[in-house]
Each structure stands twice: as structure tokens, then as C-alpha cells.
Amino acid sequence: MSVELGHYALVLALATAIVLSILPIWGAWRGDRPLMELATSGSLALFGLVAFAFAVLTQAHLASDFSVKNVWENSHSLVPFIFKFSGVWGNHEGSMLLWLLILVFFSALVAIFGRNLPDTLRANVLAVPAWGATAFPLFILVTPNPFSRLNPAPPEGPDPNPGAQDGGPPIHPPLPFLGYVGSFRRLSFSLARLMEGRIDAAWARWVRPWTLAAWTFLTAGIAMGSYWAYYELGWGGWWFWDPVENASFMPWLAGTALLHSAIVMEKREALKIWTILLAILTFSLSLLGTFLVRSGVLTSVHAFATDPSRGIFILCILVLFIGGALALFAFRAPQLNSGGLFAPISREGALVLNNLILTVSTATVLIGTLYPLLLESLTGEKISVGPPFFNMTFGLLMIPLLLAVPFGPLLAWKRGDLLGALQRLYVAAGLAFFVALVFYYIENGGPVMAVLGLAAGLFLVFGAVSDLWFRAGIGKQAMGVAWRRLVGLPRSAFGTALAHMGLGITVLGIVAVTTFETEHVVEMKPGMTAEAGGYTLAFDGMRSAVGPNYTEDRGHFTVSRGGATVADVWSSKRLYTARRMPTTEAGILTFGTSQLYVSLGDPMADGGIVVRIWWKPYILCIWGGALVMMFGGFVSLSDRRLRVGAPSRRAKPVKAALEAGE
Amino acid sequence: MTRKQKRLAIIGGGMSFILAAALLVMFAFGQSIAYFYMPADLAKTSVPPETRIRLGGLVEKGSVARGEGSTVSFAVTDNENTVKVTYTGILPDLFREGQGVVTEGKFIAGSDVFVADSVLAKHDENYMPKEVADRLKEQGVWEGQEQTQ
Numbered sequence: 001m002s003v004e005l006g007h008y009a010l011v012l013a014l015a016t017a018i019v020l021s022i023l024p025i026w027g028a029w030r031g032d033r034p035l036m037e038l039a040t041s042g043s044l045a046l047f048g049l050v051a052f053a054f055a056v057l058t059q060a061h062l063a064s065d066f067s068v069k070n071v072w073e074n075s076h077s078l079v080p081f082i083f084k085f086s087g088v089w090g091n092h093e094g095s096m097l098l099w100l101l102i103l104v105f106f107s108a109l110v111a112i113f114g115r116n117l118p119d120t121l122r123a124n125v126l127a128v129p130a131w132g133a134t135a136f137p138l139f140i141l142v143t144p145n146p147f148s149r150l151n152p153a154p155p156e157g158p159d160p161n162p163g164a165q166d167g168g169p170p171i172h173p174p175l176p177f178l179g180y181v182g183s184f185r186r187l188s189f190s191l192a193r194l195m196e197g198r199i200d201a202a203w204a205r206w207v208r209p210w211t212l213a214a215w216t217f218l219t220a221g222i223a224m225g226s227y228w229a230y231y232e233l234g235w236g237g238w239w240f241w242d243p244v245e246n247a248s249f250m251p252w253l254a255g256t257a258l259l260h261s262a263i264v265m266e267k268r269e270a271l272k273i274w275t276i277l278l279a280i281l282t283f284s285l286s287l288l289g290t291f292l293v294r295s296g297v298l299t300s301v302h303a304f305a306t307d308p309s310r311g312i313f314i315l316c317i318l319v320l321f322i323g324g325a326l327a328l329f330a331f332r333a334p335q336l337n338s339g340g341l342f343a344p345i346s347r348e349g350a351l352v353l354n355n356l357i358l359t360v361s362t363a364t365v366l367i368g369t370l371y372p373l374l375l376e377s378l379t380g381e382k383i384s385v386g387p388p389f390f391n392m393t394f395g396l397l398m399i400p401l402l403l404a405v406p407f408g409p410l411l412a413w414k415r416g417d418l419l420g421a422l423q424r425l426y427v428a429a430g431l432a433f434f435v436a437l438v439f440y441y442i443e444n445g446g447p448v449m450a451v452l453g454l455a456a457g458l459f460l461v462f463g464a465v466s467d468l469w470f471r472a473g474i475g476k477q478a479m480g481v482a483w484r485r486l487v488g489l490p491r492s493a494f495g496t497a498l499a500h501m502g503l504g505i506t507v508l509g510i511v512a513v514t515t516f517e518t519e520h521v522v523e524m525k526p527g528m529t530a531e532a533g534g535y536t537l538a539f540d541g542m543r544s545a546v547g548p549n550y551t552e553d554r555g556h557f558t559v560s561r562g563g564a565t566v567a568d569v570w571s572s573k574r575l576y577t578a579r580r581m582p583t584t585e586a587g588i589l590t591f592g593t594s595q596l597y598v599s600l601g602d603p604m605a606d607g608g609i610v611v612r613i614w615w616k617p618y619i620l621c622i623w624g625g626a627l628v629m630m631f632g633g634f635v636s637l638s639d640r641r642l643r644v645g646a647p648s649r650r651a652k653p654v655k656a657a658l659e660a661g662e
Numbered sequence: 663m664t665r666k667q668k669r670l671a672i673i674g675g676g677m678s679f680i681l682a683a684a685l686l687v688m689f690a691f692g693q694s695i696a697y698f699y700m701p702a703d704l705a706k707t708s709v710p711p712e713t714r715i716r717l718g719g720l721v722e723k724g725s726v727a728r729g730e731g732s733t734v735s736f737a738v739t740d741n742e743n744t745v746k747v748t749y750t751g752i753l754p755d756l757f758r759e760g761q762g763v764v765t766e767g768k769f770i771a772g773s774d775v776f777v778a779d780s781v782l783a784k785h786d787e788n789y790m791p792k793e794v795a796d797r798l799k800e801q802g803v804w805e806g807q808e809q810t811q
Contacts, residue, residue, distance in 0.1 A: 234755075343668070344668065344671065344672055344675075349672075352672075356676055356679060356680075357679070360679065360680055360683045361683075363683075364683060364686075364687050367687055368687075371691070381697065381698075382697070382698035382716075383695050383696060383697050383698060384695070384696045384698060384716050384766070385691070385694070385695055386694060386696060386766070388690070388693065388694035389690045389691065389693075389694040389695070392686070392689075392690040392693065392694065393683070393686050393687050393690045396686060397683060397686070521732045521750070521751055521752065522732075523732060573755070582755040582756070583755055584755055599752065601732060601752035601753070602728075602752070602753065604728060605728070610732045610752055612751075612752050
């Protein structure tokens with residue numbers, strides 16, 4: 001019964017969304033206040049309906065109600081509670097519902113907290129996402145529907161994909177979704193402003209929190225996804241340049257570019273047309289990501305929804321939204337006059353360079369991802385574009401960016417002093433080079449180029465520190481004054497420094513792990529030992545175990561260093577009984593930021609087993625850096641300058657007082 | 663420098679960066695694209711040794727043999743032609759006889775054995791790598807059901 005209520009709520013949500021997507025815009029155009037007010041109440045109602053539908057589906061999953069097809073396909077009564085819960089969005093229909101829920105949740109937030117936005121802007125800003133909220137329920141209702149029933153109800157489900165049964169998926173898909181929806185929100189601000197024909201610094205200030213939030217969540221999503229692939233797939237790799245990874249990475253790159261160009265726009269009113277175009281592109285890349293993941297047009301580890309009708313539907317949404325946004329852009333762009341002029345060597349110039357490199361590298365990733373698809377549809381030839389392509393193009397293009405990053409914040413607006421920035425950075429550069437050499441000496445090995453890579457990463461970290469150092473005037477001012485100046489810096493300055501520092505840490509991790517990593521594939525029998533990263537692993541033998549919905553063969557290893565036992569680790573091969581599906585559960589031991597990664601292969605006829613042992617030095621820096629970037633994002637987000645309508649909130653009481661006095 | 667010259671310099675710089683990136687992409691494509699072949703294709707055309715390709719098909723039943731250490735040899739077939747493959751390393755969990763597989767590697771000069779350095783078999787028990795499924799359907803030897811997941 002309740003599932004039908006959920007279905008009904010979703011149909012009502014669709015109807016609400018259609019009303020919400022038309023009337024407020026009409027009202028804003030006509031200057032009709034009640035129609036504009038509809039946007040607020042409509043957004044809240046929409047959120048209520050979608051939340052109800054989502055709650056109903058969740059309830060069906062938690063109660064293992066196998067009469068619901070979606071539950072039957074994706075759950076099993078023996079699955080632990082947390083995976084029943086994540087099973088709600090661990091499948092195609094549920095994840096679309098989650099997308100929708102996040103979308104309308106943000107709308108509801110704007111409806112509640114955006115009271116101080118101008119009326120017409122608020123109406124438009126709430127109406128634009130309603131177009132998306134129209135498309136998605138339609139999509140969910142028309143293509144296979146999560147609320148459809150099975151008759152007769154089967155007693156048991158086939159179990160969700162075992163790969164999805166671990167700590168990652170409960171939080172992994174929602175994070176990129178938050179990012180995608182954030183970019184949708186930003187697009188709606190852009191479009192709403194374009195409709196009014198007013199793109200100015202105020203616009204840049206309104207979209208900046210959304211850009212930042214989208215970027216922060218996407219950073220988290222990508223890092224989580226990468227870590228999930230690393231420990232779950234048992235291949236020891238952390239980035240595969242898989243189409244789905246690229247699908248979330250491209251909006252991240254474009255979003256990073258947007259974050260920077262929006263600063264220019266906010267401070268200097270320049271780069272308007274470019275910033276709007278970038279907002280549209282970033283959003284398009286997010287939608288493209290959804291399309292690639294959902295349609296199964298590309299072979300990928302994530303291809304779990306290969307239904308052509310869905311692909312075509314998303315493609316239609318894609319064409320409609322991107323086409324519409326670009327058309328509106330083309331219509332309004334000539335009316336946008338560009339602002340401040342600047343010299344090539346200046347803060348603006350540095351940000352333009354950032355944008356140039358980021359968008360060009362986004363384009364190379366896009367070409368590499370879509371080229372096989374294009375070639376196949378044109379000539380029928382099947383090719384694969386693998387990691388070497390991306391490493392060569394993307395890797396080379398990133399080098400100038402990494403070297404330029406520390407200079408950016410040290411250059412002044414309008415006309416910068418490159419020599420001055422160099423003078424301020426030579427300590428950081430020298431220190432980076434020295435530390436990199438020490439690193440290289442300690443790890444003794446690898447190509448000499450690694451020193452430069454490590455130095456680039458360290459330069460980013462030290463460069464970020466020196467930015468704060470010089471801003472506070474440490475060394476020039478008295479200690480007390482410098483401290484007060486440091487504390488008094490805007491939060492966004494700390495955000496910038498943290499994000500750049502995080503990038504440096506990630507680069508450091510990537511270079512270190514690719515250079516110093518060792519891999520051994522050995523056949524081991526109980527009692528044998530293997531060496532990796534200065535540790536000795538003794539294989540003690542295999543043991544069988546039974547879990548709630550799987551059986552496993554576990555190998556036990558005792559790890560020692562210099563004769564003393566330091567740890568022990570289990571590595572196993574699992575067989576999920578319901579699906580007869582084997583998985584590898586790698587044994588991972590962490591030492592500081594380095595890890596020992598043990599993965600089991602096939603048993604041999606003579607009682608031995610193939611064991612793959614990796615020593616992954618400093619690998620945790622890769623995700624640690626992403627965490628620091630995220631933290632930078634949040635710090636920047638808390639800057640009071642960025643709160644929606646912060647200046648007008650203060651202005652209001654005055655206006656109210658004036659009105660009262662009249 | 664006048665303002666016009668400055669602007670030209672900026673645009674020129676940007677353009678040359680984009681040009682360099684485009685050349686880089688073209689060069690990288692030439693270096694690192696792997697074409698996809700089925701065993702039947704290899705009977706018709708010959709691939710020069712040391713060229714990276716992807717070879718896909720079904721793992722022939724009864725062909726998997728373990729050699730020294732972690733070296734495995736097996737045969738990839740499309741029921742028309744069969745190619746012997748050797749691979750050193752750990753096979754993916756879902757590698758099974760009679761199932762679809764995609765291998766990447768090259769032929770060594772003077773030998774008709776394909777030396778693979780990566781073997782992909784995907785997540786789902788009735789999953790067939792897309793390239794393999796398409797071609798098997800074309801050749802009419804497709805036996806699996808449509809993917810429903």
C-alpha cells in the first residue's frame with residue numbers, strides 16, 4: 001500500500017514541478033507578485049513530496065519488501081542493515097530519486113533562506129531547477145519505475161553487487177550528486193540572471209557559495225571513489241582513467257576553473273562572458289557524466305544501468321538543457337559589457353592562465369573519453385584509449401599549472417610584479433628542492449625526474465605557506481602585529497592557501513607512489529616469507545570463514561621488521577553465495593602515510609597460492625591532499641562575504657524603519 | 663607595447679598553448695591507442711609484432727593452464743578462430759572458462775602467442791565486455807541473455 005503512496009507522491013511532485021517551472025517565470029516577467037511568491041511555497045511542497053517518495057522507497061528497502069521490484073533486484077534479506085539502506089541509491093532508479101531529492105532540497109533551502117534575494121531573481125532561481133525537477137521524475141516514472149510491484153512476490157532477492165557492499169557506497173554516490181546538483185544550482189543563478197540581462201559582481205557573489213559547495217562535494221566524491229576503487233577492486237590502483245572517473249573529473253576541472261574566473265568577475269567585473277559560458281559548460285559536463293554513467297555507452301567498471309531507452313532520455317535532457325542554456329547565452333551575451341582592463345602579469349592574468357590550462361586539459365580528457373565512441377559510430381572501428389594517453393596529455397599540461405599556482409596569490413590585481421613574487425618565493429622553491437632531494441636520497445631509487453615532481457608538490461605546499469606568511473608580514477612586523485594580521489585575514493585567504501596546499505600534498509603522494517612503489521607477485525606456501533618496503537611478510541596459511549551472505553578463504557600474514565613482529569593482516573577471497581560471485585578483499589596495513597597492500601590470487605595445484613604484495617609509500621597523501629582541499633573549500637565557504645544576500649540583510653531594517661516612518 | 667600589441671600577445675600565447683595541447687593529443691593518440699581485435703580478425707589481417715592491441719573473445723573451455731609462478735596461459739576464441747595468450751599476474755576474480763574476456767598486450771616477433779599485460783573480466787557474472795558482446799552478436803554466436811542489470 002505505502003509504495004503506491006510513494007508512487008502517487010512522485011506523480012504529484014511531477015505536477016508541482018511543471019507548475020513551478022512555468023508560473024514564477026511568467027510572474028517575474030509580468031511583475032506579478034503572487035505568481036512569484038508561488039516559487040517559494042511550490043519549492044517547499046516539491047521537497048515534501050519528493051522526500052516522502054524517497055522515504056517510502058527507503059522503508060521498502062529496510063523492510064526487505066520483495067514485492068517491490070526495485071527491492072527484489074537490489075537487496076537480500078541477509079544483507080547488513082547499512083547496505084539495505086545504501087541499496088536504496090545503489091541502483092539506477094534509486095540514485096535518480098536521490099539526485100532529485102538533493103536538487104529539491106537545495107531549492108527548499110533557497111526558498112527558506114533566500115528571502116532577501118530580489119523577488120524576480122528568487123522566482124527565477126527557484127523556477128529554473130524545477131525544469132530539472134520536471135525532467136527527472138518523468139524519467140523515473142516513464143523508464144523502469146522504482147515503485148513497480150512484482151506479482152507474486154519472490155521470497156528472496158538475488159543480493160546487491162558485492163562490490164557495493166562495503167563502507168564506500170553509502171556515502172560515495174551522494175557526494176558527486178551533491179556536486180552535480182550544486183552546479184545545477186549555479187546554472188540556475190546564471191540563467192535567472194541572464195533572463196534579467198544582468199550579470200554583475202552581485203551575481204558572482206551569489207553563485208560563489210554554490211560553486212564552492214559543488215566543488216567541495218565533488219572533490220570529496222572523487223577522492224572517495226578513488227579510494228573505493230583502490231581498496232575494493234584489489235588491483236592496487238587508485239585511478240584508472242575509467243570513463244566514469246573522467247565523468248566526475250571533468251566537471252571538477254571545469255568547476256575549478258569557474259571558481260577562479262568567478263573571483264575575477266566578483267572583484268574586477270571582468271571575464272563576464274567567459275564565466276557564464278564556463279558555468280554552462282561545467283553543468284553540461286555534469287549532465288554528460290550522468291549520461292555516460294547511466295547509459296552504458298562506454299565500457300566501464302560502473303556500467304550498472306545499461307538500458308538504451310534511459311540513455312536516449314538523458315541525451316534528450318542533455319540536448320534540451322545545454323542547447324537552451326547556450327541559446328539564452330548567445331541571445332544575451334552581446335549585452336554584457338566587459339569591465340576592468342588588466343596587464344598580462346597580474347592576478348587577473350594568473351587566473352586567466354589557470355582557466356586556459358584547466359579548460360584545455362578538461363578538453364583533452366573529454367576527447368580521450370569520447371573519441372572511441374566517436375570513432376566507433378563513424379567508422380565502426382573499436383579502439384581503447386588507455387591511461388598512457390591521459391598520463392601523457394593531462395600530465396604534461398598540468399606541469400605549467402602546478403608551477404604557476406604559488407605565484408597567483410602573490411601577484412597584485414591589475415598590474416603585478418613578477419620579480420617581486422619571485423623574490424618572495426625563492427625561499428619556498430629552494431626549500432622544496434632541498435626536501436625533495438632528501439626524500440629521493442632516503443628512498444634511494446627511481447628516475448631523477450621524480451625529484452622535480454616531488455619538488456613541484458612541495459613548492460605548492462611551501463608556496464601556500466609563504467603566501468600567508470607575507471600577507472601577515474611575519475618577520476617584518478612585530479610578532480603581536482603579525483599575529484593579529486594573520487588572524488584578521490579573510491577566511492577565503494586561508495581557504496585558498498589550504499586548497500593549494502592540498503593540491504601540493506596530492507601531487508606529492510602521486511609522484512611518490514608512482515616512483516617508489518614496489519610490487520611482488522609470488523607463489524607462497526605456508527611458512528614462506530616475502531619482503532616488501534623493508535617489511536617481511538610470513539604466510540601462515542589459509543582458513544575458511546562464513547559471513548552473513550558470503551563464504552571466504554582467508555590468508556593470514558605476520559608482518560615483521562628487523563625480526564620484530566609489528567602487525568598481522570588477513571587477505572581474503574570471498575564468494576557471495578546468492579550470486580555465486582567472487583571478490584578479492586585485499587589486506588591493507590597502514591604505516592604512517594604508507595601502506596602495505598596484500599591481495600590473493602589463485603590457489604595452485606601444489607597447495608601454494610599466488611600472492612601479490614605492493615608497498616605503496618606515501619599513498620595516503622593522495623586522499624589526504626583531497627581532504628585538505630575540501631577543508632579549504634569549507635573554510636572559504638564560511639567567509640561571511642559569501643553568505644547569500646549578506647549585505648542586504650543588514651540593509652533591511654533601515655529600509656523597514658524608513659517605511660514605518662512614512 | 664601598445665594595448666593592441668599586448669592583447670595580440672595574450673591571444674597569441676593562448677592560441678599557441680591550445681595548439682601545443684592539440685599536437686600533444688594527436689601525438690598521444692598515435693602512441694597509445696589500442697585497436698580492438700577478435701580472433702577471427704587476426705586470421706584475416708596480420709598485426710605487426712610489438713603493436714599494442716586489445717584482444718577479446720571467450721576463454722576457450724579447457725584451455726587454462728598454469729605455468730611457472732603466476733604465469734597463466736589460455737586461449738581466446740570467437741568460435742571461428744583461436745589465439746593463444748600468456749599472462750603473468752593475478753587474473754581478475756571473474757575470469758572463467760567459457761566467459762567473455764578482454765586482454766591487452768602484444769604479439770612477440772616470431773611467435774603467434776599473444777602476451778597480455780592486462781586481463782579484464784567485468785563485475786557481473788553474466789556481464790560480457792561490450793565490445794565482445796557486440797561482435798559475438800554480429801557473428802551470430804551470442805548465447806547469453808541481454809544484460810538486465
